[in-house]
Amino acid sequence: MSTSSVPSSRSxxxxxxxxxxxxxxxxxxxxxxxxxxxxxxxxxDSSSGATGGEWGGDGRREQGRYRGVVTTDRLPLLTSPSRGxxxxxxxxxxxxxxxxxxxxxNRVRGNPLxxxxxxxxxxxxxxxxxxxxxxxxxxx
Numbered sequence: 375m376s377t378s379s380v381p382s383s384r385s386x387x388x389x390x391x392x393x394x395x396x397x398x399x400x401x402x403x404x405x406x407x408x409x410x411x412x413x414x415x416x417x418x419d420s421s422s423g424a425t426g427g428e429w430g431g432d433g434r435r436e437q438g439r440y441r442g443v444v445t446t447d448r449l450p451l452l453t454s455p456s457r458g459x460x461x462x463x464x465x466x467x468x469x470x471x472x473x474x475x476x477x478x479x480n481r482v483r484g485n486p487l488x489x490x491x492x493x494x495x496x497x498x499x500x501x502x503x504x505x506x507x508x509x510x511x512x513x514x
Contacts, residue, residue, distance in 0.1 A: 440473035440511040442489065442504035449504070451497035455479025455488035462497040475514035476501060490514060 444465045452459040457480045465471060472492045479488040479498070487501035489511060 440475075440509065441507040442471050442473050443507055444469045444471060444499075444503060445505050446503040449499055451491060451495075451499050453497070455490075455498045457482065459498070462495055465491075465499065470507070471499065471504065473504070473506075473511045476511045477514040 444467055447467050449465040450461045451463050451465055452461055455477055471489075474490045474492045474496070476487050476489050478486045479500075480486070482500040482502040485500065485502035488498045489501050489504055491497050491499050
């Protein structure tokens, strides 16, 4: 009985570690590859950008396809989906953000999801404080 509970208790930890490692690899790739992200801090108008969610000419979905609106006065955007990570910047209530994907992380007021945002810098924001505009983001 006790052996069957050990793998299931490790599974979220292993998945969380795998997600963090994947995010690190993504961040490293972004550092050496140009991104099609909105470089303006205000989030910009939802009609701006290349094609706003269409498929690119090479068959990949363009970055920033998913969007959200910040619902708290000051949302810290972090280096990883963890409350203890470094703050990159703060987003303000009503700001529209571009979402690349979602991943599990530390729970924030009961919600374990975090969004990887592509507004100029790649940063993680707690999904608890970002309302989706349109479809829910894909998994990272």
